[in-house]
Structure formats: C-alpha cells, structure tokens
Amino acid sequence: xxxxxxxxxxxxxxxxxxxxxxxxxxxxxxxxxxxxxxxxxxxxxxxxxxxxxxxxxxxxxxxxxxxxxxxxxxxxxxxxxxxxxxxxxxxxxxxxxxxxxxxxxxxxxxxxxxxxxxxxxxxxxxxxxxx
Numbered sequence: 001x002x003x004x005x006x007x008x009x010x011x012x013x014x015x016x017x018x019x020x021x022x023x024x025x026x027x028x029x030x031x032x033x034x035x036x037x038x039x040x041x042x043x044x045x046x047x048x049x050x051x052x053x054x055x056x057x058x059x060x061x062x063x064x065x066x067x068x069x070x071x072x073x074x075x076x077x078x079x080x081x082x083x084x085x086x087x088x089x090x091x092x093x094x095x096x097x098x099x100x101x102x103x104x105x106x107x108x109x110x111x112x113x114x115x116x117x118x119x120x121x122x123x124x125x126x127x128x129x130x131x
Contacts, residue, residue: 002080004071004124007088011067014095018060021099022053049103056102060095063117067091070124079127087123094120 027035029047046054067088074084094117101110 002075003085004075004080004088007085007092008068008071010092011064011095014092014099015060015064018053018057018099021103022050022057025053026050048105052102052105056099059102059114060098063095063121066121067124070121070128073128074124077128081127084124084127087120087126090120090123091117092120 023035026046029050030043034041034043045051071084071088074080094113098110098113098117101113
C-alpha cells in the first residue's frame with residue numbers, strides 16, 4: 001500500500017479526534033441533554049475553549065479535502081515519490097501539532113504550524129501540476 005494512503009488513514013483518525021474533542025467540550029458546557037437532544041434551541045455563546053476547538057476542527061475540515069485530492073491523486077496518477085510521502089507526513093504532523101496549539105490559544109506559532117502544513121500539501125500536489 002502506498003504511504004500516501006496510510007497518511008490518509010491517519011488523517012481520518014485525526015478528523016475523528018477533532019470531532020470528538022470539540023463535541024466533548026461542547027457537551028461539558030451545554031450538558032448531556034443538549035448532546036442527546038434535537039439541538040433546536042438557541043445556545044449561549046460557546047466558551048473560549050469550545051470556540052477554539054470548533055474553529056480548529058473547521059480549519060482541518062477545510063484543508064482535508066485538498067490533502068485527499070493530492071494524496072489520492074499522486075497514487076492514482078502513479079506519481080508517488082519520497083517527496084510526496086514526505087510532504088504528506090509534514091502536512092499530517094503539522095495538523096497534529098495544530099490542534100493542541102489552537103486548543104491552548106497559542107497565537108503566531110499556530111499560524112506558522114498551519115503554514116508548514118501548507119508547504120507539505122504543496123509538496124504533495126506539485127507532481128500533479130508539473131510532474
């Protein structure tokens with residue numbers, strides 16, 4: 001199996017971590033009744049941690065499709081290489097680091113880690129554009 005596919009499996013696990021972490025803290029704020037109910041009621045604003053975790057999850061969900069296209073694309077096109085594998089690992093590693101940084105509310109470093117993840121994605125997509 002291509003390393004790029006394994007990276008996607010780990011990326012799916014990271015998505016589950018994002019989802020369950022955000023929901024766990026939101027449930028702590030709003031209660032189990034909210035979580036198990038229809039969620040039709042208006043809620044007071046989320047506390048800062050819930051807000052950060054939801055924004056981190058949303059940010060991950062915005063970039064995950066790009067990673068999927070790139071990582072699957074190089075496999076399907078037969079353009080996998082050490083560079084695409086390294087780019088995938090850089091992207092995934094940066095995304096793993098990004099979650100606790102956002103959770104803790106650490107500015108600047110979080111943005112730099114995001115930029116590193118984008119460099120990883122560019123390394124993956126590059127062969128699809130000019131390879």
